[in-house]
Amino acid sequence: MSNSLYEQLGGEQGMSRIVHDFYDRVIADNEVNHFFKNSDMDRQKQHMSHFLGAAFGSGEDYDARLLTGAHAKLQAGHGHFDKVVEHLKDTLQEHRIPQQALNQAVDQISGYRQHIVQH
Template identity: 30%
Template structure:
């Protein structure tokens, strides 16, 4: 009996240790991912962001001679993952990606504007827009003046 009790205790402890991991996964908040239109919506959003960037005289010079297909893919993955979607970002870290580029605070703000324009065009709600911007804003330290 004593052995059974200790066996049960071990089982319960194991269950308590493993449950939160599964529960966290099941409860993952993907509401922002869904508000952005899921994987397809995010890919279209990033495409329009890059079109807006190409139209923006203030920052388009940064994007000449780069692999734009790769940038589209990596940025889409990154936004999808940040928004709680089922994606994994497989690109380089932000410091490595932007070092030597001389991105200024004004450049960063211009890119944010380009994203806001794209989100307006996609009729993303203001609250979802603000949630995404709040996730991206802290990255400025890894991108600006590198």
């Protein structure tokens, strides 16, 4: 398949819908919502759309070191990371993303674990 994962997920509009629905799930989850308690969620959604777009092949650049800096003080553990990835997976399934694309997305995001989990 020649289309990037980003294109398979609907490009910019698809990312926007996915990110919006993803954060609805995350904010409703008491295990991880405290990480966003003082966040500007519109800004957070923009950052996540950019990050996911780059991770999924939009052609935009994204410096993974930004993730390390942004998450350094959060003290997020592996369980938190896994829970957030689970919400992403559930969101993608809700959007009826084909299983192969869903697996590719989860694998791609899982590769950023070391930049987000600090302990």
